[in-house]
Amino acid sequence: MTDMYLLSGKTAIVTGGGKGLGKTITHFLLEAGMKVAICGRTEETITKTVKQLDALFPGKVIGAKCDVSKSDEVASFVKEVKNTFGELHVLINNSGFGKETLIWETREDDWDEVMDTNVKGSFLMCKQVVPHMIENREGYIINIASQAALNGYANAGVYCASKFALVGLGKALQEEVRPYGIHVHSLNPALIQSQKTGSEKIDKGLIQNEDLGEMVVYLLSQPRRLKIDNIGMWGF
Ligand SMILES: NC(=O)c1ccc[n+]([C@@H]2O[C@H](COP(=O)([O-])OP(=O)(O)OC[C@H]3O[C@@H](n4cnc5c(N)ncnc54)[C@H](OP(=O)(O)O)[C@@H]3O)[C@@H](O)[C@H]2O)c1
Numbered sequence: 350m351t352d353m354y355l356l357s358g359k360t361a362i363v364t365g366g367g368k369g370l371g372k373t374i375t376h377f378l379l380e381a382g383m384k385v386a387i388c389g390r391t392e393e394t395i396t397k398t399v400k401q402l403d404a405l406f407p408g409k410v411i412g413a414k415c416d417v418s419k420s421d422e423v424a425s426f427v428k429e430v431k432n433t434f435g436e437l438h439v440l441i442n443n444s445g446f447g448k449e450t451l452i453w454e455t456r457e458d459d460w461d462e463v464m465d466t467n468v469k470g471s472f473l474m475c476k477q478v479v480p481h482m483i484e485n486r487e488g489y490i491i492n493i494a495s496q497a498a499l500n501g502y503a504n505a506g507v508y509c510a511s512k513f514a515l516v517g518l519g520k521a522l523q524e525e526v527r528p529y530g531i532h533v534h535s536l537n538p539a540l541i542q543s544q545k546t547g548s549e550k551i552d553k554g555l556i557q558n559e560d561l562g563e564m565v566v567y568l569l570s571q572p573r574r575l576k577i578d579n580i581g582m583w584g585f
Contacts, residue, residue, distance in 0.1 A: 354489070354573055356566070360434040363509065364417050365416045365444035367394035369543050370493065370558050377562030379406040381569075386430040388415035389444065398414055408417065410466075418442045419471030425476040436485065439569060440478045441514070442471035443493040447508030453516070460507050472518060477548035479526060482585060488531040489569055492519045493561075523576075534568055534578030536561065538582040554584040 361378050365371035366387025375385050379402060387410070389395050395412040402410045411433055415426035431437060445467045448459045470581055482488025496506055500510035516535045523533040542555040551557060560582065568577060 353466045353555070354569055354571070356569055358384075359438040360384045360386070360436050361439035361441060362386050362388070362430060362432070362437065362474070362478065363441045363443055364415075365468065367391065367398045367412065370541060370561055371441070371443040371560035372381055372398055373562045374443065374565050375402065375568050377559075378439070379409055381566050383439070384409045384434050386410070386426075387412040388417070388426050390414065390416045390486070390492050395439075410582065417442075417474060418465035418478075420473050420550075423470075423477055427474070431481065433529075437478055437481050438485075438487065439489045439491070439566065440474055441491045441493065442474055444470055445493065445511070447505055447511075449504045450506070451504060451571040452506035455507055463507045463511050464514070467508075467519065468514045475518075475522060479531070482531050483526065483581075486530050487573075488522065488526070488529075490519070490522065490531070490533045491565060491568060492516070492533070494519075494535045494579075496583075498535065498537050499579070499581070517551065520568045527576075530573065532573070532576070534577055535579045536564060537579055552584070555584045556582055556584050564571055 361383050363371050363385055366375040367389040375387055378385050387544045394412040399410055399412040413426050413429060415422045417423055448463055492515050495512045496514050497509045498516040502511055519533045519535045538556050540555055542552050543558055
């Protein structure tokens with residue numbers, strides 16, 4: 350294989366990298382030799398995670414407070430990452446959440462909040478990052494969607510709508526950036542046992558954060574001539 354993508358020394362942005370799945374993916378990318386920039390709305394979480402990971406991977410991780418639904422915050426975050434690391438090769442759109450309500454009982458502001466983060470946030474990040482990737486003729490964008498991007502679940506109407514939209518955005522983007530050698534993937538995991546307490550055992554029926562960390566590194570390491578579309582993941 351001559352066109353395998355080499356991760357060492359490359360730069361990634363992981364949105365929502367301060368905790369949960371985003372933090373684990375960040376750890377895996379750092380282990381693969383990448384430099385990683387993380388963001389989230391809670392400054393304390395970002396600062397704590399950067400400190401923890403910097404102790405393991407000195408000089409390889411930075412972070413800043415940034416609400417992905419706000420275009421000015423996204424623009425200044427991406428500018429800061431470029432100023433610090435120079436290049437930008439990988440974007441992981443991971444920030445996201447849902448609201449557990451029946452569709453007809455969903456408050457309008459809850460609808461807006463979920464759509465603004467899960468869909469508009471990824472769109473705003475792509476708007477900033479894609480032109481840079483086009484210039485470099487390389488790049489990977491991985492959208493963390495969900496099985497809720499492919500199936501309907503009760504009490505998850507706005508979440509399903511947002512994740513279906515995220516997959517649609519990714520598919521359209523893939524067609525637009527393909528001529529520039531940029532890959533767009535959607536990861537569609539089922540329920541993840543994401544926020545385990547220290548004593549909680551691994552539930553073998555559920556996906557673990559680490560499984561997605563492995564999958565992200567796997568996707569990024571595939572031959573560049575391959576187009577890989579939606580990846581479904583379930584506990585086994
Ligand atoms: N857990 C599951 O079972 C599961 C299954 C399938 C897919 N997913 C998807 O996986 C992703 C990560 O989920 P998780 O389980 O790790 O959840 P989590 O622990 O709640 O993490 C979500 C992350 O997103 C950040 N975030 C939320 N809104 C944001 C905004 N507007 N701007 C910037 N950052 C924002 C949060 O930080 P702040 O709150 O500090 O902003 C946090 O770091 C989500 O997209 C989720 O939909 C999760």
